[in-house]
Amino acid sequence: MKDFTPETFGELNAEDYDALHDPGTTAASVDLIETLANGGKVLELAIGTGRVALPLAARGLEVHGVEASQLMVDQLRAKDGGADIPVLISDMSEFQLDTRFNFAFLIFNTLFNLTSQEAQLRCFQTVANHLEPGGAFLVEAFVPYVTTFTDNQRLRTGHVGMDKVFLEAITHDPVEQMFNYQRVLMTPDGNQMTPLPMRYAWPAEIDLMARLAGLEREARWGSWDGKPFTGKSEMHVSLYRKPAA
Ligand SMILES: C[S@@+](CC[C@H](N)C(=O)[O-])C[C@H]1O[C@@H](n2cnc3c(N)ncnc32)[C@H](O)[C@@H]1O
Structure with missing residues (x-):
C-alpha cells in the first residue's frame, strides 16, 4: 500500500x-x-x-x-x-x-x-x-486489537449472499505497528477494493x-x-x- x-x-x-x-x-x-x-x-x-x-x-x-x-x-x-x-x-x-x-x-x-x-x-x-x-x-x-490475529493476519466475512461477498482482510506488522486493511466487495460485476493502512x-x-x-x-x-x-x-x-x- x-x-x-x-x-x-x-x-x-x-x-x-x-x-x-x-x-x-x-x-x-x-x-x-x-x-x-x-x-x-x-x-x-x-x-x-x-x-x-x-x-x-x-x-x-x-x-x-x-x-x-x-x-x-x-x-x-x-x-x-x-x-x-x-x-x-x-x-x-x-x-x-x-x-x-x-x-x-x-x-x-x-x-x-x-x-x-x-x-x-x-x-x-x-x-x-x-x-x-x-x-x-x-x-x-x-x-489495538492485536489478539484477534493469528499469524499476524485476520480475515472476516461480513456478508455472503447469492451475488455478493463482503470480506475484511488485515495483515499486522507488530514492529511497525501497522494494520494493512483491505475491504473487499465481490459481485458478479467485479470486485471493489477499499484499502486503509493504519499505524x-x-x-x-x-x-x-x-x-x-x-x-x-x-x-x-x-x-x-x-x-x-x-x-x-x-x-x-x-x-x-x-x-x-
Ligand atoms: C474516518 S474519516 C473521519 C472523518 C470525520 N472526522 C468523521 O469523524 O466522520 C478520516 C478522514 O481523515 C482524512 N485524512 C486522512 N489522512 C489525512 C491527513 N494526513 N491529513 C488530513 N486529513 C486526513 C480523510 O480524508 C477523511 O476525511
Missing part, C-alpha cells in the same frame, strides 16, 4: 462515506464535545464530510476544519451549513492557521491514518501550537506523544458517554490540555 497518500481516503470513500461509515456514536460525540468546548473556538482535524462538525456548528459553536481530501470537503459543502465552515485543505500533521483554538479534536481513529510515529507526533505538536493556553485536544481511537498506537504511546508536545492527559473514557476506561475497553476518548499561561 505504498501509494496511499493523504488524499486517497477521500478518493476511495467520499461518495458513500456517510452511508457506510456511521459509527453509531455521533450524537454522543457531539454532546461531549459541545460540553468540553464550552463555547470556545473549535478545530476538527480531518473534518471529513462534517459528520460531527456540522451538528456542533448548528449548536452555535465556531467550528473550523483541516482536511486532506477536497472530495470529502465537497461532500461537506453540499450539506446545510457546510459552506459556512472554514476548512484548510492540508495534511493534518503539518498545517498552519493564524487562528488559535480553545478546543481541537481528532476522532474516529483518524490519528492512525498518519502511518508513522513521526507524523503522529508532528500532528500533536502542530495541534499544541494552535491551542490557546489552557486549551484542550480530544482524541478518539481504538485500542496504530497504544493509549500510553498516545499519552507520551501528547506529553512531548507539551500537553497533559486530563481524562480518558472508555466510551463517548463517559464509561470508565478499563482493560476491557475497545476504544478510548482521551482529553489532553495545554497548560494555562
Whole structure:
C-alpha cells in the first residue's frame, strides 16, 4: 500500500462515506464535545464530510476544519451549513492557521491514518501550537486489537449472499505497528477494493506523544458517554490540555 497518500481516503470513500461509515456514536460525540468546548473556538482535524462538525456548528459553536481530501470537503459543502465552515485543505500533521483554538479534536481513529510515529507526533505538536493556553485536544481511537490475529493476519466475512461477498482482510506488522486493511466487495460485476493502512498506537504511546508536545492527559473514557476506561475497553476518548499561561 505504498501509494496511499493523504488524499486517497477521500478518493476511495467520499461518495458513500456517510452511508457506510456511521459509527453509531455521533450524537454522543457531539454532546461531549459541545460540553468540553464550552463555547470556545473549535478545530476538527480531518473534518471529513462534517459528520460531527456540522451538528456542533448548528449548536452555535465556531467550528473550523483541516482536511486532506477536497472530495470529502465537497461532500461537506453540499450539506446545510457546510459552506459556512472554514476548512484548510492540508495534511493534518503539518498545517498552519493564524487562528488559535480553545478546543481541537481528532476522532474516529483518524490519528492512525498518519502511518508513522513521526507524523503522529508532528500532528500533536502542530495541534499544541494552535491551542490557546489552557486549551484542550480530544482524541478518539481504538485500542489495538492485536489478539484477534493469528499469524499476524485476520480475515472476516461480513456478508455472503447469492451475488455478493463482503470480506475484511488485515495483515499486522507488530514492529511497525501497522494494520494493512483491505475491504473487499465481490459481485458478479467485479470486485471493489477499499484499502486503509493504519499505524496504530497504544493509549500510553498516545499519552507520551501528547506529553512531548507539551500537553497533559486530563481524562480518558472508555466510551463517548463517559464509561470508565478499563482493560476491557475497545476504544478510548482521551482529553489532553495545554497548560494555562
Ligand atoms: C474516518 S474519516 C473521519 C472523518 C470525520 N472526522 C468523521 O469523524 O466522520 C478520516 C478522514 O481523515 C482524512 N485524512 C486522512 N489522512 C489525512 C491527513 N494526513 N491529513 C488530513 N486529513 C486526513 C480523510 O480524508 C477523511 O476525511
